[in-house]
Amino acid sequence: MDILERIVQTKRAEVDAAARRVPEARLRAQAAGRRDIRPFFDALTESPTGTPNIIAEIKRASPSKGVICAGLDAAAQARAYAAGGAAALSVLTDGPYFKGSLDDLRTARAAVDLPVLRKDFTISAYQICEAAAAGADAVLLIVRILAPSQLREYLALTRELGLSALVETHTPAEMQTALACGARLVGINNRDLKTFATSLETTVRMASHLGPGQRAVAESGIRSRADIQGLQAAGIHNFLIGESLVRAPDPAALLRNLRGVAP
Numbered sequence: 001m002d003i004l005e006r007i008v009q010t011k012r013a014e015v016d017a018a019a020r021r022v023p024e025a026r027l028r029a030q031a032a033g034r035r036d037i038r039p040f041f042d043a044l045t046e047s048p049t050g051t052p053n054i055i056a057e058i059k060r061a062s063p064s065k066g067v068i069c070a071g072l073d074a075a076a077q078a079r080a081y082a083a084g085g086a087a088a089l090s091v092l093t094d095g096p097y098f099k100g101s102l103d104d105l106r107t108a109r110a111a112v113d114l115p116v117l118r119k120d121f122t123i124s125a126y127q128i129c130e131a132a133a134a135g136a137d138a139v140l141l142i143v144r145i146l147a148p149s150q151l152r153e154y155l156a157l158t159r160e161l162g163l164s165a166l167v168e169t170h171t172p173a174e175m176q177t178a179l180a181c182g183a184r185l186v187g188i189n190n191r192d193l194k195t196f197a198t199s200l201e202t203t204v205r206m207a208s209h210l211g212p213g214q215r216a217v218a219e220s221g222i223r224s225r226a227d228i229q230g231l232q233a234a235g236i237h238n239f240l241i242g243e244s245l246v247r248a249p250d251p252a253a254l255l256r257n258l259r260g261v262a263p
Helices: 003-021 024-032 074-083 102-111 125-134 148-161 172-180 201-209 225-232 243-247 251-259
Strands: 053-058 088-092 116-119 138-142 164-169 185-189 215-219 238-241
Touching (some): 024 125, 053 251, 074 251, 088 102, 102 116, 102 125, 125 148, 138 148, 148 164, 148 172, 172 185, 172 201, 201 225, 225 251, 238 243, 243 251
Parallel strands (some): 053 088, 053 238, 138 164, 185 215, 215 238
């Protein structure tokens, strides 16, 4: 069993337990009553100046790297990202493998005015309702772990709840599935979730498979201004960056550098 399969297996048990504690109907009611959703998709509009949009991630740990930042303060990290000009936040909420939680999402969102993505392994409509009820403005949907029928259903649910959806792909076939299911915002993950090996060439190869009207986000392995410039040359203008920002002594300064903006 590879890493992704183990995560999904654990997630099924986690979602079942959560649904016994808090019924989905209650979460749907809370989600439907929200009037504070921030426009995640609109935050990733291409800039006329060529300045990249960066989704800055709050990430405590990972299966491949272990603990990334012990004692991370989600509110302080969010404020640093906002000061550095982040377009949006991503908050990892998986507990067993990434040491995150929905409390991290709530805390980060309360600290800034940026739209916030719940980054998790979504395998159930329950998690989308849970994300919306917790204050998320967008959710991650990973093509590799969803049947096309599930992806269509979950995209429809995000629209119903007023959320954006970042649909993550890693191969041309997954890109085609995302397009066929109506994804507008497509993540290209440079990390193979089976092995956690990372290569920026994945985004370069995949960029040509984007469909009309699709907006792309390059994910994983982006550490420098040169990385961003290379991917911009391939037509990518949105980037999700986590580990290098979390490890940085001054995340705001690194963000400004990555964006090519003077201090």
